[in-house]
Amino acid sequence: MSSIDMQHATCQYRPERSEKGGVLGLNRTDGAVRIAVAQLPSAGPKLDVNLGATIDAIELAGAAGNDLVVFPECTLSGYMFASRAEAEQVAIGLGDQRIEHLVRACRRASTVAVVGFLETDGDALYNCAVTLGPDGVLGTYRKQHLPYLGADRFVEPGRGEAPRVVTTPIGRIGVMICFDLRFPESARVLALQGADVIAMPTAWPQDAVFLAEHVTRVRALENLVYLAVADRAGDENGTAFLGQSQVVSPAGEVLINAGNDHGVFSTEVDLAQARRKKLVMIPGEYELGIFAERKPAQYAEITRPVESSTREAR
Amino acid sequence: MSSIDMQHATCQYRPERSEKGGVLGLNRTDGAVRIAVAQLPSAGPKLDVNLGATIDAIELAGAAGNDLVVFPECTLSGYMFASRAEAEQVAIGLGDQRIEHLVRACRRASTVAVVGFLETDGDALYNCAVTLGPDGVLGTYRKQHLPYLGADRFVEPGRGEAPRVVTTPIGRIGVMICFDLRFPESARVLALQGADVIAMPTAWPQDAVFLAEHVTRVRALENLVYLAVADRAGDENGTAFLGQSQVVSPAGEVLINAGNDHGVFSTEVDLAQARRKKLVMIPGEYELGIFAERKPAQYAEITRPVESSTREAR
Known part of the structure; x- marks a missing residue:
C-alpha cells in the first residue's frame, strides 16, 4: 500500500484538526466535515491483501483529518468472478473478524468508513457495503x-425497505452501490430519509x-446532497475500471475527481448545505424549497408493481 | 414570422415524405418519426401575435416533414407578468377559438403540436401545455x-393524477413543463405510463x-425516452432566456441543440429505441432491462406525504 498517497484535491492538510472540532465532529455545531474517497487498485479475490490496503487507507485518511472515507464496491473481495463458487470463497459474514479489524482501524483513525464487500448470510450472497465507526458497525x-456483471451475476438483490440512512457523529450517511445510480429512485429515497451524504462504492467499467x-x-x-463516489482504478482479472472517483456538492459541482490515479482524495464540505433543501437565488427573497415543492400524491406510478419485472429477461 | 427559418440539425429536408409513410405515420410499421422543437422569440403578452407565430411555425414544421413540433412554455401568452391580473388578460380556456386555429394548422401541416399557454378554467389559472393533432385536442x-417565477407566481399547480401520456398516430407523447425537469419523478411517471417522447415546453432563464x-x-x-425541449430565446420584458432547445435520444445523446438561434429545429428519431427499455451492451447476450430491474416495492418513501410541503415557505 506504499504506492497509495494522500491527495488533497481542494484543501490542504489540516494539522489543526484536533483543535477544530474534536474527534468525529462530536462537538461541532456547524456542518463542516472532511470527506475522502479511496480510489484503490484491486488485488482480485485476495481478501487479506485487500483488507490490508483498506486498513492502510483508513489510517491515511484519518491522519489527514477525514471524518468519512468511502471505498470501492467489493473492495475487500474483488469484483470479477467466473462463478458463484469463486465469489463465495471471498465472501464473509458481518461477524467475521475482518470487520472488527476495520472497526479498530476506524477507531485509530477517528473516522467513519464505508467499505464494499461480498456478504454471506446463511445461504444467501449479497453485494454489500458496510458503514463502520470507531465503535462498530453503524449500518449495512x-x-x-x-x-448482471462481475459479482452481481451471483448475488441476490437486497430487499430491505427499512430506512437506510445511518446517523453518525458527523452527519447522516446513506449508501447506494454502483448500478443503483441509474435508478433515480435510489438516491431519492436516501435523500428523503435525510441523508446529508450519499456514499456510493462503485466498480465502473x-x-x-x-x-x-x-x-x-x-x-x-x-x-441537494453530497455524493461521494469511490471507484477502483486499473485492471482486475482483465477488466479495466474507469476511476473518476468523485465528491459532488449539492449544487452539482464536482469538488474532487480522482481521474485515473490511485490514492485517497479528500475535500472539506459543509453538510448544512445538504440540509437546507432549498435553492437560494436571492437570499430571503427568492428561495425554492425543492423538497417542499414535491408532489408525492402525483407520483403513485413509481411504486406500482410492474408486470414486466418478472417477464423480461435480463 | 419571416425571420424564423427551418433548420435541419441532423437530417436534410425530406421531399419524399408523402411516399415514406403517409400522413402522420399512420401506415408506418417502424418507429421512424420526425420531431421538431420551435425556439421562438416571445412577443410578450400579445396573444394574437404569438398565435400567428405559432401557426406559422406549425406550417413550417409540417412542410419539412415533421410529425411532432414542440413549442416553448406559455408561448401563446408570454411568461413574464407583474400580477395575476396581467396574466389573466392573456389566459384562455380550452374552448377558445384560438385552440381551434391551432388544430386547423396541425391539419394543414399533418403534424402533432405541443403548445404552452395560460389556461383559465372557472376561477383557476394554470400553466398548461396542450397536445393537438389534425382532429383536435389530444391531451392537456x-x-x-x-x-415562483414569471407566470408561475400566479397559477395553481396541476393536480391531475390520471395518466398524462397521449397516444397519437405517431407514438405516445408525454408532457411536462420546465421546472418539472428538476424533479426526477415527473419524467419517470411519464416513462412508466409508456411515453416514447417527453415533450417539454420551457422558459429557462x-x-x-x-x-x-x-x-x-x-x-x-x-x-430511455426521447426528450424534446422547446425553450424561448431572446428577451421578454427585460428577462433573457437561455435558448438551448434540444432533442435528446434515449442514450442521452443530444441530437439537436438550437443554441441561441431562433427557428424550427428538427431531427428524425426511431421511437422503437424508446420502447425497448433495455441497455444493449452485447446484443442477445448482455442486455439490461432497465425497467424490468426496477424495484417498486423499495421506493415507498417517494410517494409518502411530506409534512414540510406545507410548512416550508417558497
Missing part, C-alpha cells in the same frame, strides 16, 4: 439493482463515462 | 411544480445552464 446496505460525467452531478443536484 | 397537462447541459441528458437516459 445490500445492493438492490444488479447489472471503462465505458461508464456518461455516469461519471453527468449522472453523478444530477443525482447530487436533484437531491 | 397543467404544470405541477411551480418555481439564462442561468439554467446546468439543466440544459446535464439534467436533460440524464432524464432521457434514465428513462
